Structure formats: C-alpha cells, structure tokens
Amino acid sequence: MAVYNLKINGTRMEVDVDPSTPLLWVLRDHLKLVGTKYGCGIAQCGACTVHLGDTAMRSCSLPVSSVGNQEVTTIEGLSENGDHPVQKAWLEVDVPQCGYCQAGQIMSAAALLKSNPSPSDADIESAMNGNICRCGTYVRIKKAIKMAAEEQAS
Ligand code: FES
Numbered sequence: 001m002a003v004y005n006l007k008i009n010g011t012r013m014e015v016d017v018d019p020s021t022p023l024l025w026v027l028r029d030h031l032k033l034v035g036t037k038y039g040c041g042i043a044q045c046g047a048c049t050v051h052l053g054d055t056a057m058r059s060c061s062l063p064v065s066s067v068g069n070q071e072v073t074t075i076e077g078l079s080e081n082g083d084h085p086v087q088k089a090w091l092e093v094d095v096p097q098c099g100y101c102q103a104g105q106i107m108s109a110a111a112l113l114k115s116n117p118s119p120s121d122a123d124i125e126s127a128m129n130g131n132i133c134r135c136g137t138y139v140r141i142k143k144a145i146k147m148a149a150e151e152q153a154s
Pocket residue numbers: 037038039040041042043044045046047048049058059060061
C-alpha cells in the first residue's frame with residue numbers, strides 16, 4: 001500500500017491504496033465519485049474516461065501510481081452546474097438512451113473541443129472512435145459535439 005495525494009476536480013484528496021490500483025477504482029470505491037463508469041476494464045469501451053490534465057484517459061487502465069501531480073477531472077468536476085457547453089448540447093439534443101456510456105462520451109467530447117475547438121466530422125469520428133455506445137446514440141453524439149463547438153465559438 002502507498003499514500004497518494006491526488007488533485008481531483010480541483011481538490012486534493014488522499015488515498016492509501018496498492019500502487020497498481022486503477023484510477024477508476026480509486027475514484028469509485030475510495031472517493032465515491034461514481035459518475036465514472038466501469039465497462040470493459042481493458043481500455044476498449046471508453047465508459048471510464050476522465051481527463052488527466054487536458055487529455056482524455058481510460059481510468060480503468062491507469063494505475064494510480066502513474067497519475068503523479070497531473071490534475072484529474074471527472075464528470076463531477078467538468079463544470080460546477082452541469083453547464084459545460086458539451087453538457088448543455090447533450091441535453092439540447094437529448095443524446096442519452098440508457099445513459100451508461102454517457103459520462104465517458106461527454107469527457108471525450110470535452111477533451112476533443114479543448115484541443116480542437118472546431119472539429120470536422122472526421123476529427124469527431126476519430127476522437128470518439130474508442131467510446132462505445134451499446135444504445136447506438138452516435139448520430140446524436142456527433143450532432144451535440146457540433147452544437148457545443150458552435151456555442152464555444154459564439
Ligand atoms: S472500462 Fe475503461 S475503457 Fe472500458
């Protein structure tokens with residue numbers, strides 16, 4: 001076991017865990033930040049996506065020991081009042097169906113728009129390629145990302 005002082009959603013949080021513990025389980029089991037979901041556990045579905053700095057990362061495959069001083073942002077910390085442009089567009093377009101994959105989808109979309117404020121269709125497809133939705137909400141996801149990009153630009 002080892003003690004880690006992590007910066008998560010702007011707050012320092014301390015956990016005492018095995019260094020190999022995936023960040024996902026630190027978030028969900030130790031810090032009760034359960035918005036980040038478990039899907040596959042092998043970095044293949046995107047349900048567990050969080051931001052490490054400004055980069056979208058699969059938290060199921062990221063040992064807590066490799067987080068270091070990088071800031072972690074989860075869906076709970078993306079905005080204070082659920083009013084990030086991506087979250088607003090998601091509501092406007094009514095993207096979710098069952099909802100299970102959606103935190104990961106939103107975190108990937110937000111990271112995309114941070115690095116590329118005006119993505120093309122191909123950019124969106126490439127960035128969102130690893131986020132699987134069993135309910136098939138892909139068309140609405142793309143529409144919402146475009147709407148969020150327009151709002152950010154205005
Ligand atoms: S649970 Fe992490 S990518 Fe599927």
